[in-house]
Amino acid sequence: MATQPAPVVTAFDWVPDFAKGLVRDLRVRWAFEEIGAPYAVEKFGAANPRPDGYAKWQPFEQVPAYRDGEVELFESGAILLYIAEKHGALLPKDxxxxxxxxxxxxxxxxxxxxxxxxxxxxxxxxxxxxxxxxxxxxxxxxxxxxxxxxxxxxxxxxxxxxxxxxxxxxxxxxxxxxxxxxxxxxxxxxxxxxxxxxxxPAYQRALAAQLADFDGPAPNRGG
The missing domain is CATH 1.20.1050.10 (Glutathione S-transferase Yfyf (Class Pi); Chain A, domain 2)
Known part of the structure; x- marks a missing residue:
């Protein structure tokens, strides 16, 4: 049986210092770390145009967006609810x-x-x-x-x-x-x-992963 590819979460490859730890893909990363499930990251330059077709995936061209073999989603709250429902975790049984x-x-x-x-x-x-x-x-x-x-x-x-x-x-x-x-x-x-x-610990792992992904160049604002 073929292995199901890891879900993909979109994120930025650079943000200013004040925004580190605040970008909302952290929420999705944290959920995956809590349940111990793998995920992959697709990174964009925050100040760069998004790839063709991204607006069909995330209509506001923000992050995070999410996709797996079953759905494409946007909005961090909807993604968290989907992950919780799919994995039977992070929601009370009662x-x-x-x-x-x-x-x-x-x-x-x-x-x-x-x-x-x-x-x-x-x-x-x-x-x-x-x-x-x-x-x-x-x-x-x-x-x-x-x-x-x-x-x-x-x-x-x-x-x-x-x-x-x-x-x-x-x-x-x-x-x-x-x-x-x-x-x-x-x-x-x-x-x-x-x-x-x-x-x-799951939060700390998620935060470390987000910070490590801020490895892109700062946007060139020169004229």
Missing amino acids: EAKRWQAIAWLFAALNSVEPSIMRYFAYEVFNAGQDWTEGAKESVIPLLRQKLKRVSDALGDDDWLAGEFSIADILMITVLNNLKDTPFIAEFPTLTAYHKRGTER
């Missing part, structure tokens, strides 16, 4: 807990990440503009509220749905975007949760 994990997967993407990314955009991409400080201050109350709600929901539990799942992969990598800010430290429960996740 039906109520399983759907709790899926709900938190969507919450990380739709309720928490947008507030964080608004702040991140002002802090990083628009730094130094005369309007930036005011814009940042305007989004901080909602950002803190979102973090508090996650912290309150965790309570004394280690993970969002009772056991480690794709919901935690999503939420912890979303929280990574606040790594150079004081916000997570304001919530001891979140601090411990984030530390617990990023200290997992």
Whole structure:
């Protein structure tokens, strides 16, 4: 019987230092490391045009995209859910807990990440503009509220749905975007949760693999 080729995940071959560990292919790599399944990486230059046909695979020409012998997918949350379903892992077996994990997967993407990314955009991409400080201050109350709600929901539990799942992969990598800010430290429960996740050996292997793949040249911005 022919061996099934490893699934392919797309990634970048270079990003600026601030983005290392934040590119969303990390989420997919982490899932594969948790289940011990092999995967292959197809790398692109972040500032370069994508190959012909990539927009049919990933309509927004971002990373990650995913393919195996059965499906082609885009969006990190959908890819994580597919991997969990395909491998029977990273989701609780109990039906109520399983759907709790899926709900938190969507919450990380739709309720928490947008507030964080608004702040991140002002802090990083628009730094130094005369309007930036005011814009940042305007989004901080909602950002803190979102973090508090996650912290309150965790309570004394280690993970969002009772056991480690794709919901935690999503939420912890979303929280990574606040790594150079004081916000997570304001919530001891979140601090411990984030530390617990990023200290997992599978996370460390995934991060090391992503960092090792940033071996391409920086884009030439000269004119």
